[in-house]
Each structure stands twice: as C-alpha cells, then as structure tokens.
Amino acid sequence: MNDIYMDNNATTMVDPAIVEAMLPFFTEQFGNPSSLHSFGNKVGFALKQARKQVQNLLGAEHDSEIIFTSCGSESDSTAILSALKAQPERREIITTVVEHPAVLNLCEYLETEGYTVHKLEVDSKGRLDLDAYAKLLSDNVAIVSVMWANNETGTIFPVEKMAEMADEAGVMFHTDAVQAGGKIPMNLQETAIHMLSLSGHKLHAPKGVGVLYLKRGTRFRPLLRGGHQERGRRAGTENAASIVGLGLACEQAMKHMEYENTFVKALRDRLQEGILQQVPNAFATGDVDNRLPNTLNIAFEYIEGEAILLLMNKMGIAASSGSACTSGSLEPSHVMKAMGIPYTAAHGTVRFSLSRYNTMEEVERVIEAIPPIVAKLRKLSPYWGENGPVENPDQAFAPVYA
Numbered sequence: 001m002n003d004i005y006m007d008n009n010a011t012t013m014v015d016p017a018i019v020e021a022m023l024p025f026f027t028e029q030f031g032n033p034s035s036l037h038s039f040g041n042k043v044g045f046a047l048k049q050a051r052k053q054v055q056n057l058l059g060a061e062h063d064s065e066i067i068f069t070s071c072g073s074e075s076d077s078t079a080i081l082s083a084l085k086a087q088p089e090r091r092e093i094i095t096t097v098v099e100h101p102a103v104l105n106l107c108e109y110l111e112t113e114g115y116t117v118h119k120l121e122v123d124s125k126g127r128l129d130l131d132a133y134a135k136l137l138s139d140n141v142a143i144v145s146v147m148w149a150n151n152e153t154g155t156i157f158p159v160e161k162m163a164e165m166a167d168e169a170g171v172m173f174h175t176d177a178v179q180a181g182g183k184i185p186m187n188l189q190e191t192a193i194h195m196l197s198l199s200g201h202k203l204h205a206p207k208g209v210g211v212l213y214l215k216r217g218t219r220f221r222p223l224l225r226g227g228h229q230e231r232g233r234r235a236g237t238e239n240a241a242s243i244v245g246l247g248l249a250c251e252q253a254m255k256h257m258e259y260e261n262t263f264v265k266a267l268r269d270r271l272q273e274g275i276l277q278q279v280p281n282a283f284a285t286g287d288v289d290n291r292l293p294n295t296l297n298i299a300f301e302y303i304e305g306e307a308i309l310l311l312m313n314k315m316g317i318a319a320s321s322g323s324a325c326t327s328g329s330l331e332p333s334h335v336m337k338a339m340g341i342p343y344t345a346a347h348g349t350v351r352f353s354l355s356r357y358n359t360m361e362e363v364e365r366v367i368e369a370i371p372p373i374v375a376k377l378r379k380l381s382p383y384w385g386e387n388g389p390v391e392n393p394d395q396a397f398a399p400v401y402a
Helices: 016-026 038-058 072-086 101-112 130-136 159-168 240-278 305-314 334-338 360-379
Strands: 066-069 092-096 116-120 141-145 172-176 195-199 210-214 282-284 295-300 349-353
Touching: 016 240, 038 066, 038 195, 038 210, 038 240, 066 072, 072 101, 072 141, 072 172, 072 195, 072 210, 092 101, 101 116, 116 130, 130 159, 141 159, 159 172, 240 282, 240 295, 240 360, 305 349, 305 360
Parallel strands: 092 116, 092 141, 141 172, 172 195
Antiparallel strands: 066 210, 195 210, 282 295, 295 349
16 A cells, blocks of 8 residues: 655655656756857756746746745745845844744844844734734834745735735835745735745755745845856856756646645545544644645644654654654644644644645545544543543643652
8 A cells, every 4th residue: 555645845746747857957958057059058948938937827027036046945035134135224024923944043043133023923723913013014124024824734824915015114025935836826916025935845846946036126135146147146057957847847836726726625624524523632723714725734632743643654644743844843833832722732733735646545544544543642641531631631741850
C-alpha cells in the first residue's frame, strides 16, 4: 500500500511534467541568460516566458514587476528591508502575531536595531481586527507585512482591503502569499498591494526558487547588489532551470485552480467530517468558513501532536504539527497560542494539507487510521481518565523539578 502525503503546506512534489521541462536547462540549454550568443539567448527567452507565466498567475500588470529570488524568505526580507532603506525616517512596522517565522524573526531582529514593530492580534478563529489596524497606520510606518493566508490553519486574511487602507495612509503594503499562491485567484493589478512573496516549492515547482512581485512605481532598494540581473534589483546569475519550472508550475496552477477549490476542498471537508465524527474532544482550528481549500488543522485535546505524527508516520501517513519551519520545538505553535487555544489542545494540533495528487481513497484511509491512534495516546495521557477527560486538567499534571 502506498504511503500518503498530506503535508503540502510544508512542501510539494515537483510535478513530473515540470521536471521534464527543466531537464534541458541542465544539459543542452546551459547558457548564461546574460550572454549575447545563442546559448544565452535561448535561456534568456525561457526566463522571459516564465516571467510571463508568473505574471498571469498573479494578475500583475507588467512582467517587469516579477523579480526572481531564491525562496519566499528572501522575498520577505527583501520587501521589508527595502521599505526601511527607502524610507529611513520611518521607524515602525505593522505585522501580525501569526506570521511565518520568515517575517516574525526578521521583525524581532529589527526591534533590536531600534525599530518599533506592531503585531496585530487575532481572535479565537485567527481573524484580524481591522479597526485596531486602522489606528496603527501613520506617517511613521514604513511597511505593513501581512500574510495572505496562514500556513497552519489556512485562514485567509483581507489583504486587499488592508492594502487599500495602507495605501490611503501613504504606507507600503507587503503580503507573504507563499501559501495562497496558486490556490486562490489573484489579480494584483486591481489591488493596492505593493509587494508580494511567492515560493516555488509550495506549488509543485522545485525548492530554491521564489518571486518578489514589485508594483511599478514602488520605491525599492535591492537586498543583493552586484550584477545587473533582474533589472538590477536582485544580483546573481539566474537559477534558470528552477525558474522555468516555476513558470510552468504557475501555468498549471491556473489550470487546476477550479479543481483545487472544488475537488481538493471536498477531500479536505470529508477528512474533517470523518475525523471529528469519530474522535471526541477534537475540533478544527482557525476560520473554517474562510480558509484555503486544501488546509485542515485539528486540535486533539489531551495528547501531543508529535506523538500522533510519529504513529501516523509508522502507518505511512505524513502530516505536520504547526509550521514545518518551527517543528522540533517543544513549545506549542505561536499561531495556536495567539488564538487562545487551551494548552491541553494547542499541544495536540495536527495540520493536514492536501494537494491535487491526493485521492478520496487516501482520505478514507486516514479517517480510519486516526481514531485508534488518538485512543492509544489518550490511555497514556495524565489528562484522560477511563471515561474521558479528568476534572481540572490543569491540576492533573503538575510536575515538580528536583
């Protein structure tokens, strides 16, 4: 029986057609795209086509607004640091408490450099308060950076509205769209979004390639300086094979978007329904009415998410707890803490993130596998008695250090 992969928000399988499209750029078409001869021209033309494919997915007005980078994290850092360098008099940043570490860790570092970082809080469903946001917008703010959709819960944020509010206040707006890209429709030319980050390996392209969308007219300072590549905005010889792969991945994402928002969504909904029907003291986290079509985050109370994952892994099922970029920490996810999920549930969250390669048969196998795993772990839990959760679970397990 084949293993089941439901961790697509961590990374995706590279589509076989994309691998095939990339292969010539390791052998026959190996020229440097900056070279004037035919070897370089062929590669340069392929990069131009890939830029157009990314432009179409994002709904950008100009293909020159697409800058190729090495990953989403580089795009995030470039956007935020550019805004600060271009406006040295502005010393404030607005973001959220539930951002990816690519943004949060950079903001923490910038605080040590004397910048003020305002982190918007979320409610129990992971939603933002736009009134609180409006009060923070001022001439002192260099940039707002808010993710389009949360990587753990899939909750979608109103970034288009937030970008309008920022633009009216004369503030730059950046969104990390690494999870949302290719899953929900975008038309950036109709928005006030100034900068957007995308990552190839989240939409069936290879790792090591990303995009920074930069709206024409936005003040910009490069992170990497050196050669003239990307119109002088990102130095370094282009990763041609991966860029070609990313371009095709964007084209395919457009073709499959309806499928993603119907069939993949139906798989996700069946998975949620099947697990929650059979497992007591479990619930879906985030805004279940406004989330990515592929993402399901379930909190299993009174047990450890890592233990669930290990037993699932033994059965050939891959998922994750929290962000793949923070797993390994014993702390519950910062996203769950921000939503006020109780400690006894925050520790037991599991994220299932599907793709167009998952099937209903796989979903049914996971639904069958989860209840016995949860039951087994609850027998070992100090918070769980013979007939369900113990009274006052906070007092049930209070270890004392020697």
